[in-house]
Amino acid sequence: MxxxxxxxxxxxMxxxxxxxxxxGVEGDLVKLGIRAPKSVEVYRKELYDSIQSSNKEATERTVLAQDLSAFFRKEK
Structure with a gap:
């Protein structure tokens, strides 16, 4: 590091x-400004970790074809 x-x-840079x-610096807090192109995603570390965890959970879920079929057959 x-x-x-x-x-x-x-x-x-x-x-x-x-x-x-x-x-600015106030006690043990440091305020940072970030200038970056809009194409660059910028996240706080704890939010980034949460997003990664959610994405991992979503990819690990197994959806059975019969479950999908039942979902789409439900009457509205």
């Missing part, structure tokens, strides 16, 4: 198009 020290207002800016 690369560890860098930055002050408020300073930034770090990731590649050519992603910039992390230190917006």
């Amino acid at each position: 690369l560890v860098l020290t930055r002050k408020k207002g300073e930034s770090i 990731i590649g050519d198009s992603i910039e992390l800016v230190v917006i």
